[in-house]
Amino acid sequence: MSIFKAGYYRHVKNCFLIIGxxxxxxxxxxxxxxxxLIGILTSSIIxxxxxxxxxxxxxxxxxxxLAAQGTVIIAFIKYxxxxAQPNMISKILNRINDDWKLYNRTKKISEVMHHHAASGSRFTLIYLYSIFTAGVVWTTASYVPVVLDIVIPMNESREKKFAYEVDYVIDSQNYYNWIQIHCLMAVLVTDIFVCTTDCxxxxxxxxxxxLFHIVGIILxxxxTENSNITEKYEKNIISRAIVVHQNAISLAELIEKFVTIMYGGVFLVNMIVISIGGFHMILRWDxxxxxxxxxxxxxxxxxILLFNTLPSQQLINSSGNVFYRIADCQWNKLTLKSQILxxxxxxxSTQxxxxxxxxxxxxxxxNFSKIMKTSMSYFTVLKSMQ
Known part of the structure; x- marks a missing residue:
């Protein structure tokens, strides 16, 4: 059984299918x-x-x-x-499916794998809904002048606003609806690029x-208080735990290799965009x-920045918990060879x-809190240049 056939992360698979x-x-x-999709987003950038x-x-x-275009840059980096790495995606998906076939046999291990899959699936769904809701609200907020013209009409029509400022070198007021549709499509494409990668x-x-959790279950x-446990039995259990631990570590290193360059660009651009966005908010405070x-x-x-941070923090916690699970397995009562293993x-596990x-x-x-503080310090510098 694959993780998708089990009913988890189907929305992630659907997002992959949508963006090709x-x-x-x-x-x-x-x-x-x-x-x-690249054409839609590129045509909105011009x-x-x-x-x-x-x-x-x-x-x-x-x-x-500049703030709006910073978000587009983040979307392109993630997309x-x-x-750029289709082989890496296939390799990781195949490893996950193989692990589900290999480890999803005993009741306790099966419960752990299903628990983590369900937790991650719920988390990503909440993230998807939050980002797309924010995108829709951001876009529809530009319709406020249109709504006010209907509800509270004036002698002259209010100037129509767009989701973000653009210049099509035409009379934008006459082609307002078409331009808004184009802007909305660009916002949706941006959101799905970001959400697919993050999820x-x-x-x-x-x-x-x-997998790190399974190591503890095996140990x-x-x-047990059974004094008839043999050295062979101990070695078998520890060997199984070592294999799963090595598998988890190698997968963690593979994930790191997959995302590290992308995260470098995303975190830098995100920090700059937050800074100039806060500066703009103060300038337009009235x-x-x-x-x-x-x-x-x-x-x-x-x-988005927090959502990019939480998986890494979870990886730190889960890999670090292996140390405590090993310490709690009554290793001092094992044979000398088992203690060496x-x-x-x-x-x-200390690493x-x-x-x-x-x-x-x-x-x-x-470091997430440091990034937010640094963004605020950049904002202060920009404010002093006003």
């Missing part, structure tokens, strides 16, 4: 979807940068445009991660965490509608696994 990165998808369909060029030097106009990472980390078999939209935007970016596991940004910046909750 599912390994078993036909090349014709895959390339068609990729060209279409008018956005035309507007940036026209208003360059005006803080009030330039900063929100190109999936496009796939959560799926990988949850499975890896379940609990040593916790415009409550704009403040609310920018606040929603910053909360969404912070949520246990000590090897104990030494290795926790983590994900990094560009192989230089460990991703964890402590």
């Amino acid at each position: 990165t599912w390994p078993k998808q036909s090349k014709k369909v895959s390339y068609t979807l990729r060209v279409t 008018p956005a940068y035309i507007h940036i060029f026209n208003v360059w030097g005006n803080y009030n106009e330039t900063i929100p445009c 190109f991660l999936l496009i 796939f990472i959560v799926m990988m980390v949850e499975h890896c965490s379940s 609990r078999e040593l916790e 415009d409550k509608r704009e403040v609310i939209r920018m606040l929603l935007f910053l909360i969404t970016l912070s949520l 246990i000590q090897i596991m104990l030494i290795r 926790t696994n983590t994900l990094t940004a560009g192989k230089v910046y460990p991703i964890n909750m402590e």
